[in-house]
Amino acid sequence: MKLIFLGSGSAFSPLKENFQSNMLLEAPSGKRLLIDCGTDARLSLAKFNLTHKHINAVYISHFHADHAGGLEWLGFSTKFESPPQKPKLFTHPRMIKRLWSRVLSGGLQSLKGKKPATFSSFFKIAKLKNKKYFTWASIRFELVKTIHVYNGKHLLPSFGLFFEIYKTKIFITTDTQFTPQYLMPYYQEADIIFQDCETLKKASKVHPQFKSLTTLPEKIKSKMWLYHYNPGHLPHAKAHGFRGFVKRGQIFYFKKLK
Numbered sequence: 001m002k003l004i005f006l007g008s009g010s011a012f013s014p015l016k017e018n019f020q021s022n023m024l025l026e027a028p029s030g031k032r033l034l035i036d037c038g039t040d041a042r043l044s045l046a047k048f049n050l051t052h053k054h055i056n057a058v059y060i061s062h063f064h065a066d067h068a069g070g071l072e073w074l075g076f077s078t079k080f081e082s083p084p085q086k087p088k089l090f091t092h093p094r095m096i097k098r099l100w101s102r103v104l105s106g107g108l109q110s111l112k113g114k115k116p117a118t119f120s121s122f123f124k125i126a127k128l129k130n131k132k133y134f135t136w137a138s139i140r141f142e143l144v145k146t147i148h149v150y151n152g153k154h155l156l157p158s159f160g161l162f163f164e165i166y167k168t169k170i171f172i173t174t175d176t177q178f179t180p181q182y183l184m185p186y187y188q189e190a191d192i193i194f195q196d197c198e199t200l201k202k203a204s205k206v207h208p209q210f211k212s213l214t215t216l217p218e219k220i221k222s223k224m225w226l227y228h229y230n231p232g233h234l235p236h237a238k239a240h241g242f243r244g245f246v247k248r249g250q251i252f253y254f255k256k257l258k
């Protein structure tokens with residue numbers, strides 16, 4: 001099983017430098033799950049000689065365009081394949097209606113000569129078990145709600161993923177603020193953590209700053225990879241006890257233990 005970081009950068013990383021932090025999980029059977037489909041996904045997949053045809057399933061963590069902005073491309077291009085394909089779409093149930101009405105319907109609703117299209121004209125929308133779990137390639141994924149953008153009134157959460165491959169427990173935060181008190185049970189349980197990390201001088205407050213992450217216990221940092229970082233100079237992650245910054249195109253392999 002392979003976890004490929006198609007990109008490891010922040011939402012607005014220059015294309016020459018990095019792509020948005022979308023990942024691809026590849027099963028030994030050849031099945032592929034795209035973890036988030038941002039506006040760069042078409043280009044970042046092309047770097048691996050992959051296209052929409054290779055995507056059988058997609059997971060969407062939240063509405064920001066670096067995570068969901070490529071869905072119109074994926075929807076249209078799979079629909080107009082011959083024969084048409086319909087990727088499976090996993091997301092938190094509270095997001096489905098709004099993902100369609102606020103993000104996608106403007107472009108996807110009109111199909112020539114037909115009744116208005118719906119979300120399921122393009123994707124097989126999967127039902128989650130207990131609004132929290134889905135299974136893909138025999139792996140059970142737990143959605144972990146994070147506090148991403150909160151203005152005191154409205155919360156835009158993101159849903160991270162916690163799952164296990166061949167006895168390795170993996171936690172991908174997707175986008176979150178620095179909330180160790182809240183995420184600690186997942187940090188503790190995971191064997192490997194992929195944590196979004198901001199390397200801007202001026203904090204956006206919607207991602208944890210590198211400096212804040214250095215205050216985490218050594219034990220947590222020693223299993224933590226940092227991604228979703230900003231363009232430019234990166235601090236020395238290893239010297240601070242982290243595993244490192246994920247590089248664009250980096251692949252993590254998970255093998256069956258003998």
Ligand SMILES: [Zn+2]
Pocket residue numbers: 010011064066067175228
């Ligand atoms: Zn993001």
Ligand SMILES: [Zn+2]
Pocket residue numbers: 062064148158175
């Ligand atoms: Zn975001």
